[in-house]
Amino acid sequence: MWLVLGRSVGRRKFDGRLVVIVVVVARIMRDPVVGVLRDKYAPDGFSLTTNAHRVIGSPIWRAILKATHRLAPSFHLKLGSGEVSFFFDRWLESGLLCDKVLWVATQDVYLRVRDVWYDGDWHFDSVHTLLPSLVRDDIRSSTIMLNDSVPDCYAWKGSINGIYSVKEGYAWLLDMTDSMNNHWGWIWKLKAPQKICFFIWLVCHQAIPTNSFLLRRCCVASDTCGRCRMHTETVFHCLRDCPKATSVWSLFGINGNQSFWHEDDVVKWIRKGIVDFNLYFLTTLWWIWRARCEESCANQLLSTHEVIHQSKLLNEDVTQCFGQDDKERGMSL
Numbered sequence: 001m002w003l004v005l006g007r008s009v010g011r012r013k014f015d016g017r018l019v020v021i022v023v024v025v026a027r028i029m030r031d032p033v034v035g036v037l038r039d040k041y042a043p044d045g046f047s048l049t050t051n052a053h054r055v056i057g058s059p060i061w062r063a064i065l066k067a068t069h070r071l072a073p074s075f076h077l078k079l080g081s082g083e084v085s086f087f088f089d090r091w092l093e094s095g096l097l098c099d100k101v102l103w104v105a106t107q108d109v110y111l112r113v114r115d116v117w118y119d120g121d122w123h124f125d126s127v128h129t130l131l132p133s134l135v136r137d138d139i140r141s142s143t144i145m146l147n148d149s150v151p152d153c154y155a156w157k158g159s160i161n162g163i164y165s166v167k168e169g170y171a172w173l174l175d176m177t178d179s180m181n182n183h184w185g186w187i188w189k190l191k192a193p194q195k196i197c198f199f200i201w202l203v204c205h206q207a208i209p210t211n212s213f214l215l216r217r218c219c220v221a222s223d224t225c226g227r228c229r230m231h232t233e234t235v236f237h238c239l240r241d242c243p244k245a246t247s248v249w250s251l252f253g254i255n256g257n258q259s260f261w262h263e264d265d266v267v268k269w270i271r272k273g274i275v276d277f278n279l280y281f282l283t284t285l286w287w288i289w290r291a292r293c294e295e296s297c298a299n300q301l302l303s304t305h306e307v308i309h310q311s312k313l314l315n316e317d318v319t320q321c322f323g324q325d326d327k328e329r330g331m332s333l
């Protein structure tokens with residue numbers, strides 16, 4: 001399924017990408033129900049760069065936008081008559097030309113590829129925008145052939161004929177999902193109970209229900225830490241920077257470790273913690289979070305010594321159950 005690009009495409013910076021959406025959803029657009037959604041929510045066209053989470057509309061419409069956004073990188077622009085925008089369409093393999101220049105001259109807003117390429121050569125004197133020499137070299141290195149009788153179109157990268165199919169789109173998305181999951185594979189390889197692995201996964205995704213997390217979902221009235229009542233309860237505050245957590249880490253043995261206190265990437269922080277302190281680091285994290293929940297939800301106070309004591313017990317249990325080669329495994333993370 002290819003889609004013809006018209007003169008009207010590419011007048012704004014991202015308009016060329018709109019067409020990709022049409023390609024992707026062209027099949028379902030035949031469905032009259034989807035046609036109704038399109039007419040209602042996007043009477044003037046819809047953009048691939050639109051954040052589906054911020055789109056007002058039905059769940060189906062938002063799902064369509066989300067899927068097309070995911071599929072967009074798997075399409076590429078095939079030049080035919082060269083009607084597409086010279087600056088605002090992705091006809092060049094290395095990316096949009098508008099991103100490679102300081103600004104686009106007003107006279108070039110509607111400039112087409114065919115306005116610059118004709119008679120078998122590039123005519124940069126037709127361009128009013130300042131093109132750096134590296135950009136010119138990039139353009140010259142791309143071999144194009146224009147054919148007035150063939151329209152420009154987007155084609156599916158995954159097949160020789162450029163035709164998109166639901167089967168190939170699904171397979172492509174699965175590959176992408178697998179590669180993303182592998183990115184988090186180290187968590188599920190931890191020799192620890194699933195509850196701790198899942199907890200670490202939530203922490204890495206900034207998804208534990210801190211007050212900051214809950215406020216964004218309108219579940220609480222304030223994002224202030226309920227324990228110290230001084231700062232916003234973020235993941236780092238709750239697990240490291242809150243005085244209640246700081247006292248635990250001090251007793252744990254971390255005092256002058258500057259990188260521990262100043263790291264602002266939670267994933268790096270946790271992986272470094274595992275390398276340095278093995279599973280004891282994770283069980284301490286687990287108990288700091290548990291103490292927070294006990295205090296916030298059940299009004300049960302756990303002392304610093306109790307948290308460390310429970311963390312040590314849990315670490316011993318986990319080590320006994322899952323084996324003790326954690327130092328080596330941790331170093332390989």
Ligand SMILES: [Zn+2]
Pocket residue numbers: 225226227228229230231237241242243244
């Ligand atoms: Zn606090």
